[in-house]
Amino acid sequence: MTNKNELDNDEALQERLKEIKNQKGIIGYILRSSNSAAVDLKDPQKIIDYAVLSSAVLDLSNNMTEKLQVGEVEKAVVESDETKLLSIKLGNNHLSIFMEQSVDHNKLCKELK
Amino acid sequence: MNREPYAISLNSALTEIKKTYPGIHHSFLFTNTGLIVAKDLETNEEVIQNIFESFDDLKEKTKTIGNINNFSVTGKNGKLFLSNVDDMYLVLATSKSVDESQINSITKIIIPTILKTVETLVSTHLQSKPEKKLIVDTISGFFAGDSVQIDKETLIDWTNTLDSDEIKKTKVTKEETSDSIDQVKIETFAGNSVLCKVKEITDPKLKVKNLIRIPEKICKSLVVKKGDQVLVKPML
Numbered sequence: 001m002t003n004k005n006e007l008d009n010d011e012a013l014q015e016r017l018k019e020i021k022n023q024k025g026i027i028g029y030i031l032r033s034s035n036s037a038a039v040d041l042k043d044p045q046k047i048i049d050y051a052v053l054s055s056a057v058l059d060l061s062n063n064m065t066e067k068l069q070v071g072e073v074e075k076a077v078v079e080s081d082e083t084k085l086l087s088i089k090l091g092n093n094h095l096s097i098f099m100e101q102s103v104d105h106n107k108l109c110k111e112l113k
Numbered sequence: 114m115n116r117e118p119y120a121i122s123l124n125s126a127l128t129e130i131k132k133t134y135p136g137i138h139h140s141f142l143f144t145n146t147g148l149i150v151a152k153d154l155e156t157n158e159e160v161i162q163n164i165f166e167s168f169d170d171l172k173e174k175t176k177t178i179g180n181i182n183n184f185s186v187t188g189k190n191g192k193l194f195l196s197n198v199d200d201m202y203l204v205l206a207t208s209k210s211v212d213e214s215q216i217n218s219i220t221k222i223i224i225p226t227i228l229k230t231v232e233t234l235v236s237t238h239l240q241s242k243p244e245k246k247l248i249v250d251t252i253s254g255f256f257a258g259d260s261v262q263i264d265k266e267t268l269i270d271w272t273n274t275l276d277s278d279e280i281k282k283t284k285v286t287k288e289e290t291s292d293s294i295d296q297v298k299i300e301t302f303a304g305n306s307v308l309c310k311v312k313e314i315t316d317p318k319l320k321v322k323n324l325i326r327i328p329e330k331i332c333k334s335l336v337v338k339k340g341d342q343v344l345v346k347p348m349l
Contacts, residue, residue, distance in 0.1 A: 053171075053174050053175055056175075057171065057184075059171075064164055064204075068160070068191075068204075068206040070188035070206055071189030073188055077183070078171075078184050079182050081182065
């Protein structure tokens, strides 16, 4: 059963995500919990592509950390020429933020923790 | 591409890097087709293969954002870095406290410099040796024999290219038979090799450039089939 603290934390996280979403270079985010998901992307047509990518990043991170024995995943970052994906565990939630290459993902991590 | 010089140089480089940066626990390099180019002694090939398969799956799904240049993971007890280096992928598993600027030096300066140096050395070396990549065609049947067959033009090129002291002082013309080269060494990209007699292709329909006709039993020992590429080196 969800307690009040968790609800407060979730609400605070949603607030922070709204702020982050408006920052320059942020493409959008996918927030998954055990029983729901919140998606906010600038290009809604790409929801499926980004959801598949977010899930594949999580799978690869878990597989690599297990095989190379570096412990449970805290965060993962994927970088292509123009785009970056920050995948981070926040309590019971798993957050994927998509952004342009120029965005400082370490700064975002600090804002979220 | 003959990956042996790469493997030797990169294995040494990874060993030295590990000695210099004790925070690195695992290091290996694979191509975008999953071929392991170099690895440290601590990481077994099954682990690398498994990681490559997951990574390949991710690559398929990242088409929406383009090619992956870097992938990094922070775990509770350490960090992982997967970096694209000249169409290959370098993976480093490190302690959590590792200095990321050192990792950047390795992935962006040290390994690319080694690759460039080896590439230059290999291409210079190849220019002086007339090795050729040829496509396999099989010879079957009772009269297959033990000799491989190569087109006359390639045999003449080799005869002309090889050191005149070693072969002949006068250049061979296309009309002459290039009987200076008796044997060739055939190497597969998996590392199998065999030395065998060579003749020119007699069947006019098969006188195709860059083709090597190999008797079936030699194909079996080399583990190659029709259409595969092999590296062929003329021998005196």
